[in-house]
Amino acid sequence: MNVVARHRRTLTWVALLALVAGVLVYVAASGGSDTPATRARDLSAELRCPDCESLSVLDSHTQSARAIRADILRRVEAGESDEEVRQFYVDTYGESILLSPEGGGLGVLVWGVPVIAVLLGGAGLVLALRRWQRQPRLHASGEDEALVERALADRATPEEPDGE
Amino acid sequence: MKHPARWITIAVAVVVAVIGIVLATQVGTDPTADTRSSPLLGKAAPQFSVRTLDGARVTNTTLAGKAVIVNFWNTWCTPCREEHDALSIFYARHANEPDFAMVGIVRDDTARAVGSYQKRTPDPWAIALDPSSAASLAFGTRGQPETYAISPDGLVAGAQIGPATVESLDRMLDAARRIPQ
Numbered sequence: 001m002n003v004v005a006r007h008r009r010t011l012t013w014v015a016l017l018a019l020v021a022g023v024l025v026y027v028a029a030s031g032g033s034d035t036p037a038t039r040a041r042d043l044s045a046e047l048r049c050p051d052c053e054s055l056s057v058l059d060s061h062t063q064s065a066r067a068i069r070a071d072i073l074r075r076v077e078a079g080e081s082d083e084e085v086r087q088f089y090v091d092t093y094g095e096s097i098l099l100s101p102e103g104g105g106l107g108v109l110v111w112g113v114p115v116i117a118v119l120l121g122g123a124g125l126v127l128a129l130r131r132w133q134r135q136p137r138l139h140a141s142g143e144d145e146a147l148v149e150r151a152l153a154d155r156a157t158p159e160e161p162d163g164e
Numbered sequence: 165m166k167h168p169a170r171w172i173t174i175a176v177a178v179v180v181a182v183i184g185i186v187l188a189t190q191v192g193t194d195p196t197a198d199t200r201s202s203p204l205l206g207k208a209a210p211q212f213s214v215r216t217l218d219g220a221r222v223t224n225t226t227l228a229g230k231a232v233i234v235n236f237w238n239t240w241c242t243p244c245r246e247e248h249d250a251l252s253i254f255y256a257r258h259a260n261e262p263d264f265a266m267v268g269i270v271r272d273d274t275a276r277a278v279g280s281y282q283k284r285t286p287d288p289w290a291i292a293l294d295p296s297s298a299a300s301l302a303f304g305t306r307g308q309p310e311t312y313a314i315s316p317d318g319l320v321a322g323a324q325i326g327p328a329t330v331e332s333l334d335r336m337l338d339a340a341r342r343i344p345q
Contacts, residue, residue, distance in 0.1 A: 050304070050305070050306040050307075051272075051306050051307045062272070063271075063272045063297050064272070064297060064300065064301070064305075064306075066297075067296060067297030067298070067300070067301050068301060070296075071298075071301055090203075091203060092203065092204065092210075092301075092302070092303075092304035093203065093304045093306070094199070094201075094203045094304075096199055109182075109183070109186055113179065113183065116179055117179070120172060120175055120176055120179070123168075123172050124169075124172050127168055127169055127172065
């Protein structure tokens with residue numbers, strides 16, 4: 001029992017790490033077993049319907065969207081990678097066919113700025129917390145205590161009537 | 165690190181300045197600009213195969229060696245009707261040129277609607293159906309009307325998103341003919 005108590009913190013960390021590793025392995029494994037239909041569906045959700053305003057190919061019912069869904073499935077079943085399918089549509093329609101910005105060019109800014117903002121915010125928070133911890137604790141001095149006692153005594157003594 | 169708060173403030177200022185510069189340089193640029201042009205310009209025309217109303221097959225191969233105007237349209241599209249006169253005038257001017265061809269590909273419409281429309285107002289150029297939208301998809305069309313010019317050696321030489329005029333059609337045909345074979 002003593003050993004368990006002594007290593008409780010280590011065991012907690014090991015259990016947490018095992019849990020995180022398990023989740024990662026599960027996610028990786030489930031990602032690898034995507035069926036062509038699932039992959040085609042995911043890719044359809046990434047592309048903007050070309051003749052709608054802001055709907056994905058997956059959500060749109062236009063003839064173009066239906067044709068693109070069928071084309072994506074055909075490409076996936078023919079062995080094209082997700083990147084190859086995306087690239088075909090960018091080559092045919094331009095970058096605006098992608099609902100999410102790409103990782104290059106201005107896209108770096110779109111993805112990078114929130115990360116930098118979170119890091120800077122976190123750093124600022126840590127700094128502020130440290131500063132607050134460093135603040136000296138205040139103790140009442142004898143003078144302060146005497147002042148409070150006098151104030152309490154004054155309140156306890158009833159007021160004398162004015163000159164009568 | 166001495167004065168960490170100062171460094172964080174400087175970092176925030178730098179990030180804000182970078183965002184400001186990027187936004188300033190982007191003012192006036194339209195993120196949807198590529199929807200008004202075609203990324204296919206200058207590239208090999210996409211492979212397509214469509215069947216005309218009288219049953220003939222039209223493909224890249226059957227059109228090879230000609231300057232081709234491909235017009236995507238349909239019967240319910242008002243801008244398509246508005247550009248129809250321009251297409252008729254343009255076609256009449258060039259119909260007898262042996263190196264010229266024009267095909268109207270129906271986008272997002274039914275064979276029945278197109279059939280009755282063509283009975284009422286028949287077009288002298290080839291009208292083809294695209295029931296699986298394969299040709300519309302290959303050209304990256306976003307709507308109709310859209311018009312493309314293909315050079316005799318199969319390059320996309322011009323693209324018009326929206327209604328074409330006689331002048332814009334002439335320009336596209338010239339561009340298609342200017343590409344050396």
